[in-house]
Every structure is written in C-alpha cells, then in structure tokens.
Amino acid sequence: xxxxxxxxxxxxxxxxxxxxxxxxxxxxxxxxxxxxxxxxxxxxxxxxxxxxxxxxxxxxxxxxxxxxxxxxxxxxxxxxxxxxxxxxxxxxxxxxxxxxxxxxxxxxxxxxxxxxxxxxxxxxxxxxxxxxxxxxxxxxxxxxxxxxxxxxxxxxxxxxxxxxxxxxxxxxxxxxxxxxxxxxxxxxxxxxxxxxxxxxxxxxxxxxxxxxxxxxxxxxxxxxxxxxxxxxxxxxxxxxxxxxxxxxxxxxxxxxxxxxxxxxxxxxxxxxxxxxxxxxxxxxxxxxxxxxxxxxxxxxxxx
Numbered sequence: 024x025x026x027x028x029x030x031x032x033x034x035x036x037x038x039x040x041x042x043x044x045x046x047x048x049x050x051x052x053x054x055x056x057x058x059x060x061x062x063x064x065x066x067x068x069x070x071x072x073x074x075x076x077x078x079x080x081x082x083x084x085x086x087x088x089x090x091x092x093x094x095x096x097x098x099x100x101x102x103x104x105x106x107x108x109x110x111x112x113x114x115x116x117x118x119x120x121x122x123x124x125x126x127x128x129x130x131x132x133x134x135x136x137x138x139x140x141x142x143x144x145x146x147x148x149x150x151x152x153x154x155x156x157x158x159x160x161x162x163x164x165x166x167x168x169x170x171x172x173x174x175x176x177x178x179x180x181x182x183x184x185x186x187x188x189x190x191x192x193x194x195x196x197x198x199x200x201x202x203x204x205x206x207x208x209x210x211x212x213x214x215x216x217x218x219x220x221x222x223x224x225x226x227x228x229x230x231x232x233x234x235x236x237x238x239x240x241x242x243x244x245x246x247x248x249x250x251x252x253x254x255x256x257x258x259x260x261x262x263x264x265x266x267x268x269x270x271x272x273x274x275x276x277x278x279x280x281x282x283x284x285x286x287x288x289x290x291x292x293x294x295x296x297x298x299x300x301x302x303x304x305x306x307x308x309x310x311x312x313x314x315x316x317x318x319x320x321x322x323x324x325x326x
Contacts, residue, residue, distance in 0.1 A: 026255050030264065033248040036240050037265075038273035041113035042280055043237035044105050050230035051218030053109050056237065057102045058208035059220075063238025064246065065205050068198040071247050076195055083196050090196055094203025096181035101242070102208065103174040110167025113277030114285035117270040118293035119159060119171035124266065124300045125150055126179030128307065134183060142306050150299035157292025197246055266300050 047056060073080045083090045107116040125147065131137045159168035220231030252261060270293070277283040285293075 026252060029248060029252050030256075030261075033245060033252065034265070034268050034272050035276075036245045036248065037269050038276050040105070040237065040241040041108040041116060041273060042276055043233050043241055044108040045113075045281060046225040046228070046233040047230045047237075048224040049109070050222050050224050051220060051234055052211070052215035053106055054102065054208065054211035055215050055218050056234055057098075057105055058205060058211045059231075059234040060105075060238035060242050061098065061101065061201060061205035061208060063235055064243035065198065065201045067239055067243030068201055068246060071243075072195045072198045072250065075247065075251060078195060080195055080198060083199050086196060090199050091203055092184060093181065093196075094200040095207060096177070096184065097200055098204035098207040100174060100177045100181055101204070103170060103177055107167050107171040107174055110170060111164040112283040112285055113281070114270075114274040114283065114289055114293065115164055115168055116171045117273045118157065118285075118289060118296060119154075119168050120175050120178070121266065121270055121293075121296055121300050122150065122154070122172055123175040123178045123182070124303045124307075126176045127182050128303060130179050130183040131186070135187060140306070143303065146299050146302045146306065149302070150296055153292045153295030153299060155292070156288060156295060158286075158288045161288075162286065197250065201246070262304050263301060266304055267297055270297055 044053070044056065051059070069080055104116065104120060107120070128137075128139070128143065132139060159165065159172065218230065218234075220234065221229050224230040224233055249261070274285060277285075
C-alpha cells in the first residue's frame with residue numbers, strides 16, 4: 024500500500040511539469056525558469072538523498088566524468104522538454120516525448136549492439152502509425168511537436184549512456200549531477216534576465232512561487248520519490264507503469280486546470296504511441312530483466 028501511494032504521488036508530481044511551466048505566465052524566460060527549477064531541485068536532493076541512502080554527501084571524485092556528462096544531459100533534456108511545454112498543449116508534449124523508448128532502442132542497437140526481434144519491428148510499426156495518426160506536422164503546433172520529439176531523442180541518449188556505464192540514479196550522485204545541470208544553465212539569468220519573479224502570474228500567485236514548485240515538486244520530489252520507490256519496486260515494473268500513467272495524468276491535469284483539449288488525432292495517435300511504447304518496454308525488460316528503458320526523465324536501473 025505504501026508503495027502504491029508513493030507511486031501515485033510520483034506520477035502526479037511528474038505530471039505537474041507542464042502545469043507549473045504554464046502557470047508562470049511567461050513572466051520568467053523559459054531558460055531562466057529551467058535554471059531556477061534545477062537549482063531548487065539540487066538543494067532538495069542534497070538535503071534528502073543522504074538521509075534516504077544513509078550515506079554522507081561526498082563529492083564523486085572517482086566518478087566525476089560520468090557525473091558531468093549525466094548533468095549535461097539532464098540540463099539538455101529538461102530544458103528541451105520545458106521549451107516544448109511553452110509551445111504546445113501539455114498532451115502534445117508528453118505524447119510526442121513518449122517516443123523516447125524507440126530512440127533508446129535505436130541508440131542501444133547502434134552503440135550497445137543490441138539486436139531487434141520481430142516483435143520489436145512490429146512494435147515500431149505500431150508506433151510509426153501512431154505518430155502519423157497524431158499528425159505532428161499539421162496545425163499550429165508543428166514546431167512544439169518537433170521539439171518534443173527531439174527531446175525524446177535527448178532523453179534516449181542519456182538513458183543509453185547510463186546503461187552503457189551501468190549507472191543507477193538511486194544513489195547520491197544524482198544530486199551532484201543535478202548541481203552540474205544547474206551550473207550549466209546558470210548563465211541563463213545573465214543572458215535572458217532573472218524574469219519577473221515577484222509579479223503576479225496565473226491564479227494570482229507570484230511567478231517565482233510557480234518556479235519554486237516546478238523545482239521542488241516536479242523535479243526534486245520526483246527524483247527523490249523514484250529513488251525511494253526503486254528500493255522496494257523492480258525498476259522494470261515501474262517503467263511499465265510510468266510509460267502509460269504519467270502522460271495520461273499530465274494530459275488530464277492540462278484539461279482540468281488549463282482547459283486544454285487535445286485534438287482527436289493527437290488522442291488517437293497518442294494512444295497507439297503509448298501502447299507501442301509499453302509493448303517495447305515490456306519486450307525489452309522481458310528479454311533483459313535487469314534493464315529499464317523508460318523510467319521517468321533520467322532514472323534507470325543498473326544495466
């Protein structure tokens with residue numbers, strides 16, 4: 024029961040990313056907003072991860088290269104995803120981002136020499152049909168849809184690298200990688216400005232409060248929660264749940280809070296795409312039981 028409750032909290036926290044981005048009302052430049060979120064998440068994780076892992080927060084001197092690379096990939100993935108959120112409805116962003124398992128599979132085949140099965144090929148066919156049905160190049164959301172698709176590739180590159188290195192983000196290193204990500208985006212404040220953090224945004228709340236929520240709830244707690252739940256739940260099981268539930272919850276929140284109604288083509292195509300992602304995840308974790316290919320944002324099981 025405790026694990027199920029935690030899973031529910033994690034799912035909701037992940038699904039609030041687009042909500043908080045949009046609730047700032049554009050008062051904070053998106054790249055600056057990403058920096059604020061990562062800085063907040065870094066502080067949260069540096070306080071909580073040592074308690075969770077019962078180990079002091081020591082700098083990863085023996086793992087510095089991996090920490091830097093993962094941090095850079097986190098900065099890129101979160102930045103591109105949040106940019107997509109400013110361009111399209113939440114449903115579009117989360118649905119088109121869900122091509123990540125397919126990019127992961129492609130990158131793994133190229134760089135990790137993993138072979139495709141007939142089932143994988145058929146699943147790819149379903150995914151392609153879903154993308155075509157969702158019409159990412161039509162309407163006024165073409166740019167945002169393409170950005171969301173590109174973010175799936177960025178995320179897949181991160182997962183592939185971490186699998187290659189046999190990394191698990193359940194330890195304290197994730198806090199240091201998050202710090203690297205925040206430092207990479209720190210120049211955004213000088214380049215784009217600090218934004219109107221004290222100005223009233225949506226719902227009569229200062230924009231800075233929504234930025235703080237983005238970092239604390241959507242990012243920091245999500246990473247902490249996954250690290251906690253993976254101590255009692257198999258990563259593959261979490262992956263299978265997350266790939267379907269998180270996009271659905273995010274779309275529902277977009278409808279309930281922001282009155283965003285996705286196009287019918289996006290709904291039908293997205294349903295096929297999510298189903299295909301679920302199948303691919305199941306096929307991969309069935310054949311390689313110690314590998315998770317689609318945990319949220321950048322949590323992966325040890326390869």
